[in-house]
Amino acid sequence: MQSKDLISIVEDDASVRQALEGFVRSLDYGVRGFASAEDYLAVRDGRCACVITDIQLPGIDGLELISQLRTLGYRVPVIVITARATPAIESAAYAGGAFCFLAKPFDMPVLIDCLERALAA
Amino acid sequence: MIGPGSRHARAEVDILDFNDASAPEAAERWRLEEATRLNEYRYRNLFQAMAVAFWEIDFGPMRVMVGEAVAGGVTDLRAHMMENRAFVREAMTRAVVTDVNDKTVMLFEAETAEQIVGGSVAPYWPSSSEPVFVEAVMASIEKRPHFITETRLLTLQGNEIDVLFTVSWSPESRKEGVILLGVIDIGDRLRAEAVVQRLRADFAHAARISMLGELTASIAHEVNQPLAAISTNAEAALRWLERAEPDVDEVRAISRRIVADARRAAAIIERIRGMAERRMPQHSELSLSGVLDDVLLFLRHELQRHGVEVVLSAADLPPVRADRTQLQQVFVNLALNAIHAMDDAQVTQPRLTILAEARDANTVDVIFEDSGPGLSGDQHERAFETFFTTRPSGLGMGLPICRSILEAHGGTIAAEEPVAGTGARFRIVLPRIA
Numbered sequence: 296m297q298s299k300d301l302i303s304i305v306e307d308d309a310s311v312r313q314a315l316e317g318f319v320r321s322l323d324y325g326v327r328g329f330a331s332a333e334d335y336l337a338v339r340d341g342r343c344a345c346v347i348t349d350i351q352l353p354g355i356d357g358l359e360l361i362s363q364l365r366t367l368g369y370r371v372p373v374i375v376i377t378a379r380a381t382p383a384i385e386s387a388a389y390a391g392g393a394f395c396f397l398a399k400p401f402d403m404p405v406l407i408d409c410l411e412r413a414l415a416a
Numbered sequence: 417m418i419g420p421g422s423r424h425a426r427a428e429v430d431i432l433d434f435n436d437a438s439a440p441e442a443a444e445r446w447r448l449e450e451a452t453r454l455n456e457y458r459y460r461n462l463f464q465a466m467a468v469a470f471w472e473i474d475f476g477p478m479r480v481m482v483g484e485a486v487a488g489g490v491t492d493l494r495a496h497m498m499e500n501r502a503f504v505r506e507a508m509t510r511a512v513v514t515d516v517n518d519k520t521v522m523l524f525e526a527e528t529a530e531q532i533v534g535g536s537v538a539p540y541w542p543s544s545s546e547p548v549f550v551e552a553v554m555a556s557i558e559k560r561p562h563f564i565t566e567t568r569l570l571t572l573q574g575n576e577i578d579v580l581f582t583v584s585w586s587p588e589s590r591k592e593g594v595i596l597l598g599v600i601d602i603g604d605r606l607r608a609e610a611v612v613q614r615l616r617a618d619f620a621h622a623a624r625i626s627m628l629g630e631l632t633a634s635i636a637h638e639v640n641q642p643l644a645a646i647s648t649n650a651e652a653a654l655r656w657l658e659r660a661e662p663d664v665d666e667v668r669a670i671s672r673r674i675v676a677d678a679r680r681a682a683a684i685i686e687r688i689r690g691m692a693e694r695r696m697p698q699h700s701e702l703s704l705s706g707v708l709d710d711v712l713l714f715l716r717h718e719l720q721r722h723g724v725e726v727v728l729s730a731a732d733l734p735p736v737r738a739d740r741t742q743l744q745q746v747f748v749n750l751a752l753n754a755i756h757a758m759d760d761a762q763v764t765q766p767r768l769t770i771l772a773e774a775r776d777a778n779t780v781d782v783i784f785e786d787s788g789p790g791l792s793g794d795q796h797e798r799a800f801e802t803f804f805t806t807r808p809s810g811l812g813m814g815l816p817i818c819r820s821i822l823e824a825h826g827g828t829i830a831a832e833e834p835v836a837g838t839g840a841r842f843r844i845v846l847p848r849i850a
Contacts, residue, residue, distance in 0.1 A: 308641045310677050314648035317670055321655035353720055378637055400644055403651040 300414050301325040305335045305348035305360065315347065322407065332360040343371055345394075345413045347406075350377040350384065361391045372413035376401070441591075448588050469520035469599040471513060473537060475556070476593030478510040482553065493557065497550040504546050507553065508538035514594065523601055525571035532572075540569045542576060552583055556595070561585060566602065578603045613696070616820055621694045623817045624745050627752060628691055634718040638684050642677040649674050687714055690741055691748075697739035697824070701849060704772050704780060705730040707740060711747040715755075722755050723766060730772035734848045736780055738825050746818045746829075747782075750842055753814065754786035756807060757840060761789045769836075780848055785834055785841040796831040822846070 302324045306312040312328045319326045329335040332348070332355035346364075350357035357375050364371060372394035377384060380398030388396045394416070395409035452459075463470050482493070485503070490496045497504050516524075516532050524540065526532050541549055548567040555563035563583040568576045580600040589595050628635070653670045656663040687710070708730050712719070719726060736743075751768060758766035767787040774780050791799060798804045802816045815829075822829050827846040834841040 308645075310645040310673065310680065311641055311648070313673060314645040314652070314677075317666070317673075318648050318652040318655075321652040321666070351721070353723070378640060379633075399640065400647065403648070 299323070299325045300344040301327065301342050302410070303327050303329060303335060303343045303346045305329045305332055305346065305352065305357070307331060307349065307352050311349075318403065318406075319347075319410075322410070324410075332356070332363075335360070336363060339367070339369070345410060346371055346373045347410075348373060348375055350375050350388070351379065358388060358391050358393075361388075361393060365392055372416060374406070374409050374413060445588070445591065452588075463515075464517050466517075467519060467600075469523045469601070470515075470517045471520060471537075471597040471599065472515040473595050473597060474512045474514050474593055475510075475595055477512070478507050478553075479556075479593060481507055481510055482557070494550060494554050497553065498547065501543070501546055504550060505538060508541055508549065509536040511537045513537060520599070523571070523577065523599065524569075525573040525575065539572065542568060542570050545569065548581065552581075555583065556585060556590075559585070559590075569599065577601060578606045616824060617696050618694070619813075619817055620697075620742055620745060620821055623749070623813055624691050624741070626813070627745070627748060628688065630752065631715075631718060634715075634721060635684075635688060637721075638717050639681055642681040642684070645677045646674050646681075649677070691744070693741065697742055699737050699739055699825075701735045702738055702740055702743065704733045704736055704782065704846075707743050708747060708770060708772065708782075711744050711751065714744070714748060715751055718752070718755060719768070722759050724755055724758065725765070725767045727767065727769045730770065730782075732774075733772055733780060734774050736846045737849050738846065742821045743825075746821055746844065747784075749814045749818050750784040754784060754788060754840065757788035758786055760807065763788055774848065778848055780846050782844040782846070783841065784844075785836070786839040787837050788839045790834055790838045790840045791831055799831055800829075 302319050304312055304315050304319065304326060306315060306328070307330050309330070312330070316326045316328045327338075327343070329338075332352055335346070335348075336355070346360075348357040348360055352360075355363070357373075357377070361373050361375075364373070373392070374395040374397065375388050375393045376397045376399055378399040380396075385396050385398075394413045397405060397409065485496065486493060497507075513533050513535055516529050518529075520532065521527075521529050524532065545567045548565055551565070552563050561584060563581075565581055567579060567581050569579050569581070570576055578601075580602050582598040582600070583595055584598075585595055649670045653667045653674075656666040656670070691714075708728060712726060712728065747770075751770075754768050755766070765787060769783075769785045771783040771785075772780065795806070800815050800819050802813065819829050822844060825846060827844060829842060829844045832841050832843055
């Protein structure tokens, strides 16, 4: 496991975001939390090794976030999570360049596996 | 004479009138008695035929007793009677029934009129209705021409009945010490009103359940968020504990977050349960801005899901008296209508403006305005017709039930022309607490 890779979490629900931050930190990664895609895009310091984002967000949503990152030339892997998973949303996510698509609720080992594969890629 | 003493002074005058029959007054009384005799047949017919339980009462002895109390130094007769229920019961035994009609025999569950006539009125007054008896006595003494009130009386079988109790005094009857009581059975009416109230509560409840049904997706999301946070937190806590050197500080912080998330989930479920509950309305003093905040919390995810911007202005409002659940129901219904109308019309910048203000000393207005397509001219009133709806999946029950709820609160709701843009605008007017 690579130590202190910086993971960004974009999630508008504060308690879900805090919980994810805590979990990612327990895996020994560095972590930054953002309440919106706009907040995340405002930083863009190139230090982010992987993004975990909710799809449903106020303003710019998770899929639009990937699209903007790609337009800006960032190749950072993006793990998308959603409480409203449909086959259509899943294929849209992968077509848009998502690295992993996780439907809530998901088991933590699945997230760990996604993270490790994303960081190894 | 005007002033706090006038009522008692008049009581004394009345007692004097009664005991002091001068010669011209006696002649006048004879003439009236003649007229009464001529009309006796017609009177008897009315007495028996009307669907009102009539009682003729000789209240002369009772008035003597009251007169003695006043002569003995009682200044505030009403207060004296309210504080001395034994005095009131004694006064009742001195009001003697001289005649009753068949309707009275039936209503008061007697076998024959003889069971009632000759006795006093005391057996028919339950102690809970004593204040009404006191008020009737005061009305007589204050020479009010009529006294009408709703009360409960007892039948000879000991059953309490709801009645409209009426007394009227003519100057002659006052002199003779005989009064005519009319008692109308309103049990059926009160029972019918209770049924209407229960039906109204049931319809309001059905509409709330229907709204909860529409909100299922949002509610599931709202409950799942804290649950997801809890399980993620717990997974993280396990990892900190499974380390070679368990990190107690991390686990402590995580545990606190778990407690907070569990409380949040419980609060969401409590709000839903409040909406789902089936019960009769309970009116209490409420802060309108508090109710509106709760409504926006309840709809938080639904509003966010549809990208609706909410503009709320509800500061410095006087309290209102209302049933919290039903008031929330009205606001939730209006907000959902706005969300759906804007969604159906694919409005690019959906916005819901809620403006609450105390416009005058008696009322508080709450306005809901959206940025949707609005209502056409004839829809302003038709929107409140049962089964009228502009949505394919709508039932057309929401607004009529909102109106019914508000009317039961002494308020109103109407659609009006939008102020900004072309959306729908509804104005609710609620009475302020006096």
